[in-house]
Amino acid sequence: MNKVLISPSLLSADFGCLKDDMDKINRSEADWLHIDIMDGVFVPNISFGFPVLEYVAKLCKKPLDVHLMIVQPEKFIKEVKALGSMMMNVHYETCPHLHRVVQMIKDNGMKAGVTLNPATPVSVLSDIITDLDMVLLMSVNPGFGGQKFIPNTLSKVRKLRELIEEAGSEALIEVDGGVNLETGRQLVDAGADVLVAGNAIFKAPDMIDMIHKMKNL
Ligand code: DX5
Ligand code: ZN
Numbered sequence: 001m002n003k004v005l006i007s008p009s010l011l012s013a014d015f016g017c018l019k020d021d022m023d024k025i026n027r028s029e030a031d032w033l034h035i036d037i038m039d040g041v042f043v044p045n046i047s048f049g050f051p052v053l054e055y056v057a058k059l060c061k062k063p064l065d066v067h068l069m070i071v072q073p074e075k076f077i078k079e080v081k082a083l084g085s086m087m088m089n090v091h092y093e094t095c096p097h098l099h100r101v102v103q104m105i106k107d108n109g110m111k112a113g114v115t116l117n118p119a120t121p122v123s124v125l126s127d128i129i130t131d132l133d134m135v136l137l138m139s140v141n142p143g144f145g146g147q148k149f150i151p152n153t154l155s156k157v158r159k160l161r162e163l164i165e166e167a168g169s170e171a172l173i174e175v176d177g178g179v180n181l182e183t184g185r186q187l188v189d190a191g192a193d194v195l196v197a198g199n200a201i202f203k204a205p206d207m208i209d210m211i212h213k214m215k216n217l
Contacts, residue, residue, distance in 0.1 A: 004184075005194040006214045007034040007065045007174065008207075010056065011047060012145045012198030021202065022059035028211040032065040032086065034176070034196045036142075039070035042094055043143035050079050057083045065196075067115060067176065069142045070094065074101045081108045089113035089136045089174075092120055102131050113174070117142065118150050122160040132171040134194070135160055140177030145198040149178030154190045161191035181213060188217045 008030050013021045025033060035056070038047040048056075057064060063086035068076065073090040080088050088110045095101045098114065105112040113134035114125060118141060125135060137156050140147035157173055164171050174194035175187050184195050195214060204210035 002193075003215055004188050004192065004217055005031040005172075005174075006201075006211055007032040007194055007196045008201045008211065009034040009036060009145065009176070009196050009198035011036045012202035014202065018056070019059055021207075022056065024207045026061045028208045029215045030062055030201075030211050031194075033060045033062045034065045034067060034198075035085075037066065037068050037070060037076075038143060042071050042091065043069040045143040050083070053083055063087070065089070065113075065174075065194075067113075067136065067196075068094075074104055077104055077108050077110075081110060085110055087111045087113050087134060089115045089134065091115045091117065091142075092124060093117055099128060099131070102128065115142075115176075116156075118152070122156055122163055125160075126163060126167070129163055129167045129169045129171060132169065134172040134174055135164075136174045136176055136196075138177055139175050139179065139183070142177070147178055149180075149183040154186055157187060157190040157192050181210075181217070184214055185217050 036047050038045050040046040065087045066080050066085045067089045071094050088105045102112045111133035113136050115136040117138050139149050139153035172193040175192045176196035179195050179197040180200040
């Protein structure tokens with residue numbers, strides 16, 4: 001079996017020592033860097049914008065996994081691409097014309113991910129699953145790091161795995177929110193391919209060792 005992919009979430013980094021944290025990520029076994037962009041409208045918080053992210057993109061050597069928690073994410077495809085992003089994740093709940101947005105992301109040379117809030121069933125993706133490179137399941141309500149994992153996510157991962165297999169889709173399953181060594185193990189057993197972790201990694205006494213442990217779940 002392939003090892004799980006690890007995408008540390010920038011939101012929990014120490015912005016006073018951003019360069020040090022990015023150096024550690026670069027030296028670690030992390031596969032990607034997860035970047036949360038918020039608008040204070042779709043979610044009740046605001047994170048960072050493109051001027052800050054341009055600096056992050058210069059410091060970080062890992063592929064960028066960008067998670068847009070904003071209304072009308074299609075307005076920012078060019079900016080996300082300009083960062084050199086590998087993956088652009090948009091929320092199902094913000095895209096009435098999801099098929100069009102997914103095609104626009106791919107036409108701009110990025111992989112396309114669709115994110116589901118905890119209350120959104122995986123079945124809403126049945127008619128688009130073969131077009132997706134990834135499905136990002138929120139295991140907390142989006143907007144903040146450090147929240148408690150919602151256990152129902154495990155059953156959503158299993159349902160999504162079935163949906164992907166039945167359709168012959170190549171989409172990866174990523175999970176975001178409250179992921180630590182314990183919930184990470186449960187997610188890997190349920191069939192997750194990619195784990196996002198903010199607090200569990202950036203607040204660990206030894207980030208590099210924590211990432212190593214997560215890689216070996
Ligand atoms: C929450 C964000 C997450 C967050 C995860 O809205 O999408 O990526 O940073 O943080 P932890 O792992 O601390 O729950
Ligand atoms: Zn996220």
